[in-house]
Amino acid sequence: MYRDFTNFGQLILILVLTSLVISVQGKHAKPFEVIVGGRSSQVEAPISTPIAEALKPLIFADQRLAVVYPIIQKFKKIITSDPLGITKSWVGPDICKNYTGFYCESPPDNKSALALASIDFNGFQLSAPTLDGFLDQLPDLALFHANSNNFSGTLSASIAKLPFLYELDISNNQFSGPFPTAILGMNSLSFLDIRFNFFTGSVPPQLFTEPFDALFLNNNNFMQRLPDNIGSTRAFYLTLANNKFFGPIPRGIYKALASLTEILLLNNLLTGCLPYELGFLKEAVVFDAGNNLLTGPLPFSLGCLEKVEVLNFAGNYLYGMVPEVVCALGNLANLSLSDNYFTTIGPICWNLIKKGILDVRKNCIPGVPFQRSIVECVHFFQQPRYCPYRVTYNFIPCWLPNFKSPPLAATISDLAPSPS
Known part of the structure; x- marks a missing residue:
């Protein structure tokens, strides 16, 4: 991104800020151009490694x-x-x-x-x-x-x-x-x-x-x-x-x-x-x-x-x-x-x-x-x-060879059915 600074006060401000950024970012900074009076010069941009990692797109398997x-x-x-x-x-x-x-x-x-x-x-x-x-x-x-x-x-x-x-x-x-x-x-x-x-x-x-x-x-x-x-x-x-x-x-x-x-x-x-x-x-x-x-x-x-x-x-x-x-x-x-x-x-x-x-x-x-x-x-x-x-x-409702039980009374009509 480019901007044209013609105001001297703005130029001083940007140079001071750039100096601070360079001192903080060191070798991890990347170049960008500042145009002063029609002339360009490269300085280091403030893009840190953690931020760069965060900006990477997430790629999912599905x-x-x-x-x-x-x-x-x-x-x-x-x-x-x-x-x-x-x-x-x-x-x-x-x-x-x-x-x-x-x-x-x-x-x-x-x-x-x-x-x-x-x-x-x-x-x-x-x-x-x-x-x-x-x-x-x-x-x-x-x-x-x-x-x-x-x-x-x-x-x-x-x-x-x-x-x-x-x-x-x-x-x-x-x-x-x-x-x-x-x-x-x-x-x-x-x-x-x-x-x-x-x-x-x-x-x-x-x-x-x-x-x-x-x-x-x-x-x-x-x-x-x-x-x-x-x-x-x-x-x-x-x-x-x-x-x-x-x-x-x-x-x-x-x-x-x-x-x-x-x-x-x-x-x-x-x-x-x-x-x-x-x-x-x-x-x-x-x-x-x-x-x-x-x-x-x-x-x-x-x-x-x-x-x-x-x-x-x-x-x-x-x-x-x-x-x-x-x-x-x-x-x-x-x-x-x-x-x-x-x-x-x-x-x-x-x-x-x-x-x-x-x-x-x-x-x-x-x-x-x-x-x-x-x-x-x-x-x-x-x-x-x-x-x-x-x-x-x-009453025993199943056949067991060693046990017998008396028959159920005929009056009990609502019991569960005997198992087959």
């Missing part, structure tokens, strides 16, 4: 990465704590290779493109007041894992616009507010983990009709009656533990017999008697309903859970005999019935006690150590106890 670059940089600015120095790598255009926690792949709609496909922040201990404007603005994201950070706020409804997101894990953070209903209707989402946060209110019953493989909702502050349509879930893993769900375990849970392998209902406020229909959860490996307010006998139908390894009903108000058919389960590794009011066990169950598989401490079983006092037991049984469908509790 336009899709150019789109998410400013989104990442904006999110970086709101991070309030980064004890592991994770964000120091979030510099420059090479997101796929250099940015810790970011991973790229070809998106489903264009196999020749390269896009930000997944984020794994697990254990990074990052703190930020929100994920809004970041998570919901990454159009090609398929997986987002952010376990064990200090993210807070709520989830933006815009998350529903992410077409490829199928795994969302924001567990062990500081999120609050109601259940993020925006995730309902996201046909791509199959894995939801919001454990160990501060979500409140109720869980929409529609959640159990969505095509999830895993639902981890435990350790929040959900307070509601356990939804009657819980059996409609197609999930393999369903964890509702450590909330405030109340009411009985719905009899319709048997409808999930083809999928559920792990059911965690412990540490809630569940009441009522155990439904006979639990025996139809033929894929169950873990069933845990410990530390609730459940009562009644243990259904013999549990002896049909041939794959089950862990059964936990400790810390309830269950009573009666511990069924031998349950103790005879072939894959059983842990049967926890402590802190109840059982009164009778047979030889098969005795054998499990000796092996350390069965725990019946704090019950009312004569001759077994570490039981409740007689006073406690008498006081409990002085109160009237009633369970509906009592006829079903001794």
Whole structure:
């Protein structure tokens, strides 16, 4: 750029400024021309190396990465704590290779493109007041894992616009507010983990009709009656533990017999008697309903859970005999019935006690150590106890060569169908 200085005062000023620039920039300065009275002379221009680097154009491997670059940089600015120095790598255009926690792949709609496909922040201990404007603005994201950070706020409804997101894990953070209903209707989402946060209110019953493989909702502050349509879930893993769900375990849970392998209902406020229909959860490996307010006998139908390894009903108000058919389960590794009011066990169950598989401490079983006092037991049984469908509790709805059960009464017409 050229300018013609004819005023002597202006000439002196420009020469002084040029001298200062040259002394600061030294050998890194570049020449430019100053024209004085029609004559030109070259001096050094004030373009420093850092500025020159900043002015270089950013070259991205794909336009899709150019789109998410400013989104990442904006999110970086709101991070309030980064004890592991994770964000120091979030510099420059090479997101796929250099940015810790970011991973790229070809998106489903264009196999020749390269896009930000997944984020794994697990254990990074990052703190930020929100994920809004970041998570919901990454159009090609398929997986987002952010376990064990200090993210807070709520989830933006815009998350529903992410077409490829199928795994969302924001567990062990500081999120609050109601259940993020925006995730309902996201046909791509199959894995939801919001454990160990501060979500409140109720869980929409529609959640159990969505095509999830895993639902981890435990350790929040959900307070509601356990939804009657819980059996409609197609999930393999369903964890509702450590909330405030109340009411009985719905009899319709048997409808999930083809999928559920792990059911965690412990540490809630569940009441009522155990439904006979639990025996139809033929894929169950873990069933845990410990530390609730459940009562009644243990259904013999549990002896049909041939794959089950862990059964936990400790810390309830269950009573009666511990069924031998349950103790005879072939894959059983842990049967926890402590802190109840059982009164009778047979030889098969005795054998499990000796092996350390069965725990019946704090019950009312004569001759077994570490039981409740007689006073406690008498006081409990002085109160009237009633369970509906009592006829079903001794019925075994599957064929077991060493056990038989009496036929169900013909008057019981609304029971779950027998498994084929």
